[in-house]
Each structure stands twice: as structure tokens, then as C-alpha cells.
Amino acid sequence: MKKLIFVAMAIFSLNANANDNYNIYPTHWWVGMKNPKLQLIIHSNNISGYSKATVNNAGVKVDRVSRGESKNYLFIDLTIQPGAKTGTMNIVLSGNGLNAQTLKYELKQKSKQDGVGRIKGVTSEDLIYLLMPDRFANGDPNNDYFPDMRDGGHSRDNPFDRHGGDLQGVTSHLDYLKDLGVTAVWMTPVNENDMARTLENGTMRSTYHGYAFTDQYNVDRRLGGNAAYKELVETAHSKGIKIIQDAVYNHLGRDHWSVLDLPMKDWLNQWPSYQNTSYKEQPLVDPYASAIDSKITLDGWFTPFLVDLNQRNPYVSNFLIQYAIWSTEEFGFDAWRVDTYFYNDPVFLNKINDALVAEFPKVTVFGETSVTQVLNAAYFCQNNINAPFKHNCQGVTDFPVFYAMIDALNQPFGWNEGMSKLYQTLAQDVLYKNPMRNEIFLDNHDQDRFFSMVGENFKKYKMGMAMLMTLRGIPQLYYGDEILMKNTRNPTDAEVRKDFPGGWSDDKKNKFVSADRNDNENEAFDYVKALAGFRKTSSAIKTGKFMQFVPQDGLFVYFRYDNKQTVMVVLNTNDKDMKPDWSRFEERIKGFTKARNVVSGTTHSIRDMEIDSHNGFVFELLK
Ligand SMILES: [Ca+2]
Ligand SMILES: [Ca+2]
Structure with a gap:
């Protein structure tokens, strides 16, 4: 009899109190975080009537229950003390005469490996490889398509x-x-993009690129979901490879749950009629800018289907900050790249960066800042500019150096052109607090491929790679650069996002292996590998100083050095072989007699060297 009563009560309690039809964001949290505060978003039909919440965990305090404008959201502010119990706790909602409801919420223990075996930051000692997961390799053909998406x-x-x-x-x-x-x-980005196709420039397109989030707490199932991401991060770490997550704070995909059911009207930046961003950063930097121009840059939408978040709304700000913290702790990756950086509210940006670094002291962040001028790039990170607003981002994607490197290779030498442009661009580094934290690159998923930009000229390709691997900053390759993948964004950027040959089992060639690469591809691969290998061992390049000499007659010579090593980079864009007047560089070559080509291994007497036309070399100087 007793047993029967117990069973009956259990059924009753399930029916009366439990509600399985809800989502809570963040999906779980941790005990032991430096910031004990947490704001939960409960998303469930007609949930907003509740005014009170209690939890069965002595270490967790409910600070506040609040609601938005939608009936389907409730916000619960918690303080999680260091001694709080881990495991699943009950959150019981009550008040306003409603039947009590019980929600389940899990607290885990924060990892003790943060900053040690994971979340270590990406620095100028690293070499980054940018890839688009949908286009790199198909490791699991069973997840290519889900009919319910x-x-x-x-x-x-x-x-x-x-x-x-x-x-x-x-x-x-x-x-x-x-x-x-x-x-x-x-x-x-790896986050879920459960988006319907959208019409762009006359074609229906998927968001295979990942920049239209529909859920921050799920990695897209077509990429393998959260489990595959965890496995990737852990396996990468075991091989000494770090992982950088691509963040999007500025916008959401229009099929995001919070867009389909807005918690409150000002969750998004709303306009009387559709307003696109101008894509111009100048109104944010310009002391003479009009308020409306800045507003259009910041609050205008990136596209009609990428809706702009209002980060001045504290609920939105909390949502994004907690997603950033959650992802970092959950997956343990090492650094963030922040998409469309300057389109975000600047106060919010500083707040989210501070929150990440406070929780994970070694995490690094660089912002995507697609601008042409050094001043405008420096403005959006830690800088030496005397402007009223100070950004705190550690570094940027260095577009000015990118444009300068391409011009250095392609333009005839002039007072401001060719190698002079690169020299002049680097000479403006005084604007940055620390230019070594900038990410430098010759191409990416939004640019023509580097090999095409230099007209498929192999000598220019090699000079570009030599610059990339030796200039100040964190070098980034784009997948396929090493095997001479080419194309321009004509007619669209999909042309520069082709599948890596060999990533699919039915590919005719597998260019991940040398036997299937042609001679040029192998030469390119081996050249990049040789430079990367040298860079890995070179304190001068990884952490040393930089000195550049004024380019003359198309010849640009610069040095990376510290008290252990001196590396000399010589780039000759002249149509003639040149025998430089080496005495001009005495300041740095003093005390050295020989120069070892770090790729070929050949050693030369420095002061007798001639530099071939349209060639670049990286030398380690020897006594
Ligand atoms: Ca697949
Ligand atoms: Ca915005």
C-alpha cells in the first residue's frame, strides 16, 4: 500500500509541477566562476506571469525575477556562491496565484585546466590557419543533411x-x-545556423559560412554538434594546436529563437523602415561626424536577414556576455575573433572583452576591422590615440598591412607605391598599443585568393609568404594558400570558398598528401612549411623587435631581432638583380659576417650578396 501511494504521488508531482516544454539560456553554468552573477532566460509559453523563484541549492541565491514584454520569457538573476552544490537543481516558479512550476538547471564545476591545458590565448608565437568547416573536409557524411532543419x-x-x-x-x-x-x-563560426535560405543578389543561398546564428548554445548539427567540437578542441590541444572561435555579437540570423519571438521590442535595433548599415567606420572615428551617420553604422542592419542586436539593452548585453563566457568554459578554446567588430556598441564591446579576460586571464581577442587606414584600425583596439573613447580590444585583423603587402608586391615602386606603401603603413604602428597582437594575412574568406591577387606569379607568392611569416603580428594562412588555391570573388565570394581537394572521399585528387600535389603545389607547400618551421624556432620573429630601413629602388630590407638572434628579410621588387650597399644596414648587421637562407639552408657572405630581381629571402645572420 505504501509503495502505491509513493508511485501515485510521484505521478501527481510530475503532472502538477514539471514543465518539459521550456528552454533555459545559458543551458547550464558552473560553480567557481570569478563572477558569481548569472542571468537566466527562461523561454516557455506564457511563463512571464511568475513573480517568484526558489532553488533547492543553499549556495545559490535568487536576486531577482523580471519579465520582458513577451509573455513567453522570464529572467532570473542568480548569485552562485563558491560553495554551491554541483549537479541538477530545481528552480520552482510561483506567484500571482499560478500553479507552481519546477524547472531543472545544472551547475557543473569550473575546469581547473583553464589557462594551463586550455584557454591559453593566441599570440605572435602562433601561426593561424583559417578555414571554413563546410568547405574543408567531410569527416562524417551522415551529418550532411537533416530534414528537420x-x-x-x-x-x-x-x-x-x-x-x-x-x-x-x-x-x-x-x-x-x-x-x-x-x-x-x-x-x-560553428554555432547553429538553422536558417531558411535567403535570396541574395538573385540566388537562393544557405548560410554555409556560419555567420547567421540561430542558437549560441548549440554547435550546428551539420558540423557535428557540441560533441564533435569538444573532441576537436581536445584533440587539437593534445597535438599542440590552439583553437580560435569566431564570435558574432552584432547580429543574429532572422530565424534565431529570440527574433522569431522577441523578448522585448528593443531587443533589436528597430527603425521606422528597413535601414541597412552604411558599412562605414569613419563616423565612429571622425570628430566631426553627425549623430545620424554613427547611428546608421552602429544600429543599421548588416543585411535584411542578419538582424541587429541592441547591446544597450542590459538583457541583450548579459545574453551575449554569458554566451561568450559559456562557450569558452564549455569548449576550452583559446581565443576569440570577433566578427564585424566596429558595428557593435562600443561600451558593450569593452564590457564583453573585460568580462572574458576577467574570467579567463590568458584568453586573447582580436576584432575584425575591415578598414583601409591604420588610424581607423588602431582606433578599434588598445591604442595611443588621444580620442574621447578608448577601445580595449587586444588587436585587430590588420587590413591596412594586408592592403600594403598586396600593393608592395603588385605596384611598381614609387615614393608612396609598392614597397614604400608597406614601409609607410608599418611606420604608423606608433598608433597601436601593441601591434604584435594584430592578426596579419594575405587573404581570407572575404578576399580574392592571394595567389590570384598576385597574378599567379610564384615569385610574388613566395615574397608574400616571406613577409607574412616575418612581419610583426600573428600570421594567418587561409586554407589552400599552401597548395596555391586560386580564384577571385567574381562573380561571388563562393569562388574563394571552394572545397579543399581531397576533403571528400570521392575527390579525384587528395592534396592533403604530397603524392597528389603537382610540383608547383609541393614547392609552395614545402616553402610555407620551411618558413613556418623556422618561425616556430625563431625568438626574433616570435617575440623580438622590428626595424625597417627606407626602401630604395624597390628594395626593402627589414630586421627582426632580439639579444639571441637577428633575422634579415630582403625583398627586391626591382626588375634588376641588385647588389645592395650593405653598409646602409650596418646598424643591424654589425658583428655578423654570414647570412643563412632559412628556406634553402645555403650560407652566404652578407656583404657580397646580390639579390635576384623579384625575389625575397629570409636570412638568419651568423657571426
Ligand atoms: Ca558531413
Ligand atoms: Ca550593430
Whole structure:
């Protein structure tokens, strides 16, 4: 009899109190975080009537229960004390005469490896490899397509469709990346993009690139989900490779749960009629800017289907900050790249960066700042500019140096052109607090491929790679650069996001292996690998100083040095072989007699060297 009563009560309690039809964000949290505060978003039909919450965990205090404008959201502010119990706790909602409801919420113990075996930051000692998971390698053909997701299919024949690449594909090729000398992988976003296709420039497109989030707490199932991401991060770390997560704070995909059911009207930046951002950063830097121009840059939408978040709303700000903290702790990756950096509210940006660094002291952050001028790039990170607002981001994606490197290779030498442009650009580093934290690159997923930009000229390719691997900052390769993948964004950027040959089992060639690469591809791969290998051992390049000499007649000579090592980079863009007047560089070559070519291994007498036309060399100086 007793047993029967117990069973009956259990059923009663389930029926009366439990509600399985809810989502809580963040999906779980941790005990032991430096910031004990947590704001939960409860998303469930007609949940907003509750005014009170209690928890069955003595270490957890409910500070506040609040609601937005939608009936379907409730916000609960908690303080989680260091001694709080881990495990699943009950949150019981009550008040306003409503039947009490019980929600389940899990607290885990924060990792003790943060900053030791994981979350270590990416620095100028690293070499980054940027890839697009959908286009790199298909490690699991079973996850290519899910009929219950909004995007109705996949086809490798359509440049705007998903192609089936995934995180398992990246994990399976970590040894390839390690062999190339890569120490950090940045992937375009892995978060769920359960978006219906959108019409862009006349074609229906999927968001295979990942920049249209529909859920911050799920890695896209087509990439393998959270489990595959965890496995990738852990496997990468075990091989000495770091992972950089691509963050999007500025916007959401229009099929995001919080857009389909807005918690409150000002969750988004709303306009009387559709307003696109101008994509111009100048109104944010310009002391003479009008308020409306700044507002259009910041609050205008990136596209009609990428809706702009109002980060001045504290609930939005908390939501984004907690997603950043949650992702870092949950997956243990090492650094953040922040998409569309300057389009975000600047006060919010400083707040989220501070929150990340406070929780994870070694984490590093660089912001995507697609601008042409050094001043405007420096403005959006820690700088020496005397402006009223100070950004706190550690570094930027260094577009001015990117444009300068391409011009240095392609333009005829002039007072302001060719190598002079690169020299002049670097001479403005005085604006940055620490330019070594900038990410430098020759191309990325939004640019023409580097080999095409230099007209498929192999000598220019090699000079570019020599610059990339030796200039100040954190170098970044774009997948396929090492095997001379080419193309321009004509007609669209899908052309520069082609599948890596060999990433799919039915590919005719597997260019992950040298036997399937042609001679030029192998030469490129070996050249990049040799430079990366040298860089890895070179204190002068990784952490040393930089000195550049005024370019003359198309010849640019610069040095990386510290008290252990001196590296000299010589770039000759002149149509003639040149015998430089080496005495001009005496300041740095004093005490050295020989120069070892770090790629070929040949050693030369410094002061007798001639530099071939349209060639660049990296030398380690020897006594
Ligand atoms: Ca797949
Ligand atoms: Ca914005």
C-alpha cells in the first residue's frame, strides 16, 4: 500500500509541477566562476506571469525575477556562491496565484585546466590557419543533411549550398596542419545556423559560412554538434594546436529563437523602415561626424536577414556576455575573433572583452576591422590615440598591412607605391598599443585568393609568404594558400570558398598528401612549411623587435631581432638583380659576417650578396 501511494504521488508531482516544454539560456553554468552573477532566460509559453523563484541549492541565491514584454520569457538573476552544490537543481516558479512550476538547471564545476591545458590565448608565437568547416573536409557524411532543419538540402555542385564539410573533417586533418607548421586553427563560426535560405543578389543561398546564428548554445548539427567540437578542441590541444572561435555579437540570423519571438521590442535595433548599415567606420572615428551617420553604422542592419542586436539593452548585453563566457568554459578554446567588430556598441564591446579576460586571464581577442587606414584600425583596439573613447580590444585583423603587402608586391615602386606603401603603413604602428597582437594575412574568406591577387606569379607568392611569416603580428594562412588555391570573388565570394581537394572521399585528387600535389603545389607547400618551421624556432620573429630601413629602388630590407638572434628579410621588387650597399644596414648587421637562407639552408657572405630581381629571402645572420 505504501509503495502505491509513493508511485501515485510521484505521478501527481510530475503532472502538477514539471514543465518539459521550456528552454533555459545559458543551458547550464558552473560553480567557481570569478563572477558569481548569472542571468537566466527562461523561454516557455506564457511563463512571464511568475513573480517568484526558489532553488533547492543553499549556495545559490535568487536576486531577482523580471519579465520582458513577451509573455513567453522570464529572467532570473542568480548569485552562485563558491560553495554551491554541483549537479541538477530545481528552480520552482510561483506567484500571482499560478500553479507552481519546477524547472531543472545544472551547475557543473569550473575546469581547473583553464589557462594551463586550455584557454591559453593566441599570440605572435602562433601561426593561424583559417578555414571554413563546410568547405574543408567531410569527416562524417551522415551529418550532411537533416530534414528537420530549415535549409532544405545540400549539394557540392551549388556554390551557395552546404557541401557537407564538418568538424570531424578538421580533426582528421590536424596532423596535416601540424606538419605544415600551423599552431592555431580559426574556423568561421560553428554555432547553429538553422536558417531558411535567403535570396541574395538573385540566388537562393544557405548560410554555409556560419555567420547567421540561430542558437549560441548549440554547435550546428551539420558540423557535428557540441560533441564533435569538444573532441576537436581536445584533440587539437593534445597535438599542440590552439583553437580560435569566431564570435558574432552584432547580429543574429532572422530565424534565431529570440527574433522569431522577441523578448522585448528593443531587443533589436528597430527603425521606422528597413535601414541597412552604411558599412562605414569613419563616423565612429571622425570628430566631426553627425549623430545620424554613427547611428546608421552602429544600429543599421548588416543585411535584411542578419538582424541587429541592441547591446544597450542590459538583457541583450548579459545574453551575449554569458554566451561568450559559456562557450569558452564549455569548449576550452583559446581565443576569440570577433566578427564585424566596429558595428557593435562600443561600451558593450569593452564590457564583453573585460568580462572574458576577467574570467579567463590568458584568453586573447582580436576584432575584425575591415578598414583601409591604420588610424581607423588602431582606433578599434588598445591604442595611443588621444580620442574621447578608448577601445580595449587586444588587436585587430590588420587590413591596412594586408592592403600594403598586396600593393608592395603588385605596384611598381614609387615614393608612396609598392614597397614604400608597406614601409609607410608599418611606420604608423606608433598608433597601436601593441601591434604584435594584430592578426596579419594575405587573404581570407572575404578576399580574392592571394595567389590570384598576385597574378599567379610564384615569385610574388613566395615574397608574400616571406613577409607574412616575418612581419610583426600573428600570421594567418587561409586554407589552400599552401597548395596555391586560386580564384577571385567574381562573380561571388563562393569562388574563394571552394572545397579543399581531397576533403571528400570521392575527390579525384587528395592534396592533403604530397603524392597528389603537382610540383608547383609541393614547392609552395614545402616553402610555407620551411618558413613556418623556422618561425616556430625563431625568438626574433616570435617575440623580438622590428626595424625597417627606407626602401630604395624597390628594395626593402627589414630586421627582426632580439639579444639571441637577428633575422634579415630582403625583398627586391626591382626588375634588376641588385647588389645592395650593405653598409646602409650596418646598424643591424654589425658583428655578423654570414647570412643563412632559412628556406634553402645555403650560407652566404652578407656583404657580397646580390639579390635576384623579384625575389625575397629570409636570412638568419651568423657571426
Ligand atoms: Ca558531413
Ligand atoms: Ca550593430
